Amino acid sequence: MNSLMLDNLLAWSAQVSILVMVAAAAVYPLRHPRARLYFWQAILTVAVLSPAIVPWKQPVLVALPATASVVLATSGVPVSDVPAPTNWGVEQLLMLLAAGVVLRLLWVAVGLLRLTRIRKQAQPLHDPPVAFGGSALVCVGSGERSGDVRMAATGHLTSDLGA
Numbered sequence: 001m002n003s004l005m006l007d008n009l010l011a012w013s014a015q016v017s018i019l020v021m022v023a024a025a026a027v028y029p030l031r032h033p034r035a036r037l038y039f040w041q042a043i044l045t046v047a048v049l050s051p052a053i054v055p056w057k058q059p060v061l062v063a064l065p066a067t068a069s070v071v072l073a074t075s076g077v078p079v080s081d082v083p084a085p086t087n088w089g090v091e092q093l094l095m096l097l098a099a100g101v102v103l104r105l106l107w108v109a110v111g112l113l114r115l116t117r118i119r120k121q122a123q124p125l126h127d128p129p130v131a132f133g134g135s136a137l138v139c140v141g142s143g144e145r146s147g148d149v150r151m152a153a154t155g156h157l158t159s160d161l162g163a
């Protein structure tokens with residue numbers, strides 16, 4: 001992948017992230033789920049078609065003058081005038097991205113291993129705390145079921161439930 005393609009990819013990523021941030025703020029008042037769906041589909045369409053709409057950077061050809069090498073007087077070794085690069089190159093950025101991906105995958109794998117261990121140590125629940133299909137009435141004050149007055153989980157008296 002050459003530098004120009006990476007520059008175009010980074011520019012497109014920045015455009016899409018700004019578009020999504022603005023869209024997230026604009027979608028907030030929409031309450032109807034179908035309206036939100038159509039809105040996000042339109043945003044996705046704009047994001048996918050933006051490389052066709054926005055012109056890409058074209059390579060610029062620049063003729064550089066030939067650099068003269070400097071010969072050290074002590075050893076006679078030619079030394080170039082070109083300073084060492086101090087900024088990050090494409091390869092370093094890709095390696096950093098790959099390292100982040102590997103760390104994230106390791107994090108997910110550790111979480112999956114913990115879930116597997118928890119699942120294997122789990123025991124079946126023979127008496128569920130709430131009877132499925134039955135009554136979930138408890139006395140709110142003591143956490144026990146009262147024989148005289150029954151209260152629903154909301155704390156209201158439920159004398160008309162018949163249980």
